[in-house]
Amino acid sequence: MAAKKKAKYYCRPDGIFETSRTINGKRVKFRGRTCQEVDKKILEYDTDRKQGRKLPEIADEWYKQHEADISYSTYKVYGLAVKRIKEYFTQRAGDIKPIDVKRYITQFEGKGYAKHTVSIELTVLKQIFSHAVMQGDIEVSPAVEVRHGKNLPEKKRSALTEEQEYQVERCRTGKWWLLGLMLLYTGCRRGELLALEWKDIDRTNMVIHITKKLNYAYGNIPHLEHHLKSENGKRDIPLLKPLADALPRNRIGKIFPNKDGNYMSLAQFNRVWKAYCHDTGLTKWEYDADNNPVEVPVVTPHYFRHSFSTICFEAGIDPKSTAAFVGDTEQIVRNIYTDLRSKHHASSADKVNAYLEMRMAENERKANGS
Numbered sequence: 001m002a003a004k005k006k007a008k009y010y011c012r013p014d015g016i017f018e019t020s021r022t023i024n025g026k027r028v029k030f031r032g033r034t035c036q037e038v039d040k041k042i043l044e045y046d047t048d049r050k051q052g053r054k055l056p057e058i059a060d061e062w063y064k065q066h067e068a069d070i071s072y073s074t075y076k077v078y079g080l081a082v083k084r085i086k087e088y089f090t091q092r093a094g095d096i097k098p099i100d101v102k103r104y105i106t107q108f109e110g111k112g113y114a115k116h117t118v119s120i121e122l123t124v125l126k127q128i129f130s131h132a133v134m135q136g137d138i139e140v141s142p143a144v145e146v147r148h149g150k151n152l153p154e155k156k157r158s159a160l161t162e163e164q165e166y167q168v169e170r171c172r173t174g175k176w177w178l179l180g181l182m183l184l185y186t187g188c189r190r191g192e193l194l195a196l197e198w199k200d201i202d203r204t205n206m207v208i209h210i211t212k213k214l215n216y217a218y219g220n221i222p223h224l225e226h227h228l229k230s231e232n233g234k235r236d237i238p239l240l241k242p243l244a245d246a247l248p249r250n251r252i253g254k255i256f257p258n259k260d261g262n263y264m265s266l267a268q269f270n271r272v273w274k275a276y277c278h279d280t281g282l283t284k285w286e287y288d289a290d291n292n293p294v295e296v297p298v299v300t301p302h303y304f305r306h307s308f309s310t311i312c313f314e315a316g317i318d319p320k321s322t323a324a325f326v327g328d329t330e331q332i333v334r335n336i337y338t339d340l341r342s343k344h345h346a347s348s349a350d351k352v353n354a355y356l357e358m359r360m361a362e363n364e365r366k367a368n369g370s
Helices: 035-051 055-065 072-088 098-109 115-134 162-170 177-186 190-195 241-246 266-280 301-314 319-326 330-367
Strands: 017-023 026-032 207-210 212-217 221-226 235-238 283-287 293-297
Touching: 017 035, 026 035, 055 072, 055 115, 072 098, 072 115, 072 212, 072 221, 098 115, 162 177, 162 301, 177 190, 177 241, 177 266, 177 301, 190 212, 190 221, 190 301, 235 319, 266 283, 266 293, 301 319, 301 330, 319 330
Parallel strands: none
Antiparallel strands: 017 026, 207 235, 212 221, 283 293
16 A cells, blocks of 8 residues: 655644745745645745835835834825825836836826825835835835926915904903914914813923824824824924913813813814804805805914914014924925015015105105195
8 A cells, every 4th residue: 555645844733734934034934725835825925036026015014114103194194195006006116117106196296186295195105115125125216216296286374364363362252262362372283282281281481282182083083192203293382471361270181172071073173163263253154055054164273373383483483493383394384484575575565665656756746846
């Protein structure tokens, strides 16, 4: 009777064949229903190592590794870019050429995205390819020399008008009057303001400690994020005198909780914001789909953030210091300052022209003897 042939690989109790190989110091396991299937997987793995992995696999690996290094909101934004990149680049990383990357960015620009969004898309793409280089999938990144186009649309940041600022400063009616006042005099993001507690108000040193913020997972649920991953997030904002005089004393807990004492959901905040804008007069009337008149806010919390930067500019604060106050990059603040300077220069020119017209009119009256 012939002896039973010994299996090439170890057969587990569940009937699955398994073997392992040490590759680049890492133990890799291969499994299959037959020894031939295991052989095939080993061959495919070896082929992948020689030809490089497909970009979707590399993109997923890069994205997962960044989860612990970046803020929750940035991670979500990167996730959208990764999804689009995976859908477009389905081939092996080594088969992608610079012209392919440029074509992708050009098509992305053609969809009308703002310059900031295009820059994020290109940044994610470049980082994924850099990761592929570091992992040995490719030798040179095809995205290194790719640049986005010029004259892309830029979303301009809006600020409150002087009249609207006055409305915010004077308002003391309604339940939420402090909300706008704090936005105006701190430059906080919405999520940072909603995460504030009374203990963060440091009257001894006249600063407000910004250490955390709320993000809204799945569009509505408040998610508390500590500013440990953000270079600009954790900071101290000066407690300006008008705000210090208005703030109540000897309070504990959250400054802007919901009725249950918890953090507001996005839906709850939207209702609060409508109420605040109504009390402050920052609304207008429109007609809904059924032709019924509805009152809607004319500003968002971000208007107040931009107004705070404007206040700093008009007070003579340098861009670097303002950037530290608002938790933005210095370049973003410089762009705001540049826009403000151009407006101030235009205003100054109007004043000079008005003065010259007045002076010329006066000279003419003198010349005519009147």
